[in-house]
Amino acid sequence: MADFDKLMAECSAAKDAIIGWRRHLHAHPELSFEEHETVAYIRSVLEGFGCAALSMSNPVPTALVADLVGGAGAGPIIALRADIDALPLHEETDVPFKSQRANVMHACGHDTHTAMLLGAAKVLCAHAAEISGTVRFVFQHAEELPPGGAVELVKLGVMEGVKYILGMHMAPNLPAGCVSVKSGPFTSMTDSFTIWVRGRGGHASTPQLLVDPVPIAAEVVTALQTIVARKVDPKVAPVVSIPTMTTGPNESHNVIPDEVKLMGTVRSQDVGVRKAVHDSIEAVVKGITAAHGAEYKMEYLYGYDMVVNDPAVTDVVRKVARRALGSAESVIEMPHAVYGGEDFSGYLTAAPGCFLWCGCGDMSCLTGPVEGLHTCRFKVNEDALTCGSRVHTAFVYHYLMSGASS
16 A cells, blocks of 8 residues: 555655746646647656656647556546646736736636646656556646537547546635535536627717617616526526627717627526526517617527536545645535536536635735736745645545555
8 A cells, every 4th residue: 555645745845846837837828729839748747757657648639638557456547637728818917937928828727737737647657556547637628618628528538437537726715725625516507698789870969860789788788687686596596797898899989889799608506597597688688679679699608517526526535635735624615616617517427526626825925915716917826736736646545546446
């Protein structure tokens, strides 16, 4: 049986390497479905471990899967997943390794997810002879852009034979050194829509001769909020947000446009509510535009399903995380599912697993208020990186190195 404490010590000892990998990735981000350089870098790091038991493949050019086949006998396949893509944001931090690509930034922590998984791979490769079974490291593309990379990799067979899977995500609102877990529903279903309200534009001095789409679109925005407030049971109420309203490139003080575009998102945690909200949005838009003599077009995209953590696997994660992080207080119970989305849900259609939050915040890494995910000022306390590697490694230890393969 492998020495658990030794594995954890090796994860801690790899801190400088993990930080170095993360900083390189942070400085060289790539958008969804464009992660060619990122995959090449990950491959080069894995090859540098010099592990004969590690084999690599590219199910698609922008993703990498590495199998570590243990030398201690037969056993299950345990998968560990990290997403690798970045966001279309211009970075506004002051870190010396800030993004070198204009309008592309690792503002959701995928650089850290990747580095933490590389840290676990480094430690586990050194102990391949003590593993009974296979560790599958999944470096996944395109988490940020539906339909996402997870479903694509599942269709290509990446989850074939996998018994359990673990994934994690940085959480700037939690201190470094802790994780947060929850059995059952963990994230929400995330859908998006675009609505075009089309009227008849012209000079702003003669609105009576026109069909002004701006107040019509504004009425649509206001009315859509009644879906949440008045048409859905509060116990399963969704979130409907419309962050974008545009009138096209010809902005003017005295020209009424022909068209207004609205872009929004729906977050729900009930399948029936998900469909009802879709139908209600269209009914509201259709009624308002017809009442004003305008027209509309709507596109609605069903995005990621809910991440639903398997209770038994989550119990294992609680147990190994407490041991890996040194205390029961290091594992925080998440009170309810969040309204964020995650395509990790795609893997859970193929095998049971667990997704967790990994705390990455505290004032030692920040110079002001805590900046959230998907912001151009997002920062990470790099002390969190070895925590993620320890939890990944401890998960594998439980199933493949301690004799507890069930």
